Amino acid sequence: DAKTTQPNSMESNEEEPVHLPCNHSTISGTDYIHWYRQLPSQGPEYVIHGLTSNVNNRMASLAIAEDRKSSTLILHRATLRDAAVYYCILSQAGNNRKLIWGLGTSLAVNP
Amino acid sequence: GAGVSQSPSNKVTEKGKDVELRCDPISGHTALYWYRQSLGQGLEFLIYFQGNSAPDKSGLPSDRFSAERTGGSVSTLTIQRTQQEDSAVYLCASSSPTVSLYTQYFGPGTRLTVL
Numbered sequence: 001d002a003k004t005t006q007p008n009s010m011e012s013n014e015e016e017p018v019h020l021p022c023n024h025s026t027i028s029g030t031d032y033i034h035w036y037r038q039l040p041s042q043g044p045e046y047v048i049h050g051l052t053s054n055v056n057n058r059m060a061s062l063a064i065a066e067d068r069k070s071s072t073l074i075l076h077r078a079t080l081r082d083a084a085v086y087y088c089i090l091s092q093a094g095n096n097r098k099l100i101w102g103l104g105t106s107l108a109v110n111p
Numbered sequence: 112g113a114g115v116s117q118s119p120s121n122k123v124t125e126k127g128k129d130v131e132l133r134c135d136p137i138s139g140h141t142a143l144y145w146y147r148q149s150l151g152q153g154l155e156f157l158i159y160f161q162g163n164s165a166p167d168k169s170g171l172p173s174d175r176f177s178a179e180r181t182g183g184s185v186s187t188l189t190i191q192r193t194q195q196e197d198s199a200v201y202l203c204a205s206s207s208p209t210v211s212l213y214t215q216y217f218g219p220g221t222r223l224t225v226l
Binding site: 032034036041042043044045046049087090099100101102103104 | 115134148151152153154155156202204213214215216218219220
């Protein structure tokens with residue numbers, strides 16, 4: 001199974017954009033890229049997912065490199081409620097049962 | 112609507128005892144997942160149910176762990192003869208492939224402590 005690499009921690013200031021990187025150099029052509037986040041003492045929460053093209057939704061944007069070996073989750077204006085652990089995960093098309101979860105990036109947001 | 116619920120929220124047990132953890136998925140969700148999260152770690156896949164198909168049990172760490180899903184809804188994860196290394200947060204998630212194949216909705220988890 002392809003794995004992802006993320007920085008252990010990042011820090012941002014409130015109302016500033018945040019770019020969370022993820023490397024997945026062994027990604028296969030059919031792997032989807034998912035992002036989830038986990039707030040303290042809560043279960044993970046879906047953020048966004050994509051395959052090849054950049055994606056936008058209410059929560060964030062996902063920028064996928066042309067070679068798909070890396071991606072970046074973009075929070076356009078960080079709020080204190082965005083402080084969480086962000087997980088970048090790969091799954092095979094039609095088989096998201098076995099999402100391989102790494103340690104994620106712990107994002108701190110300063111007021 | 113109601114999200115995924117899990118009970119109990121916390122469970123403290125003695126080594127060697129059996130425990131049952133319950134998950135109520137979102138109504139209508141045919142897929143259900145169990146994960147385990149040890150302190151400071153990512154999630155570890157345990158088992159997956161999809162409709163009436165045979166469950167994918169490939170993530171269960173030992174034969175002390177079992178799970179069932181009755182009537183395609185509520186699921187129970189059972190750990191027999193608990194060990195201290197079983198202490199973790201057990202998370203349940205559900206999804207609806209007809210709505211969004213790739214979105215899993217998680218419950219708040221059950222924190223299990225084995226003394």
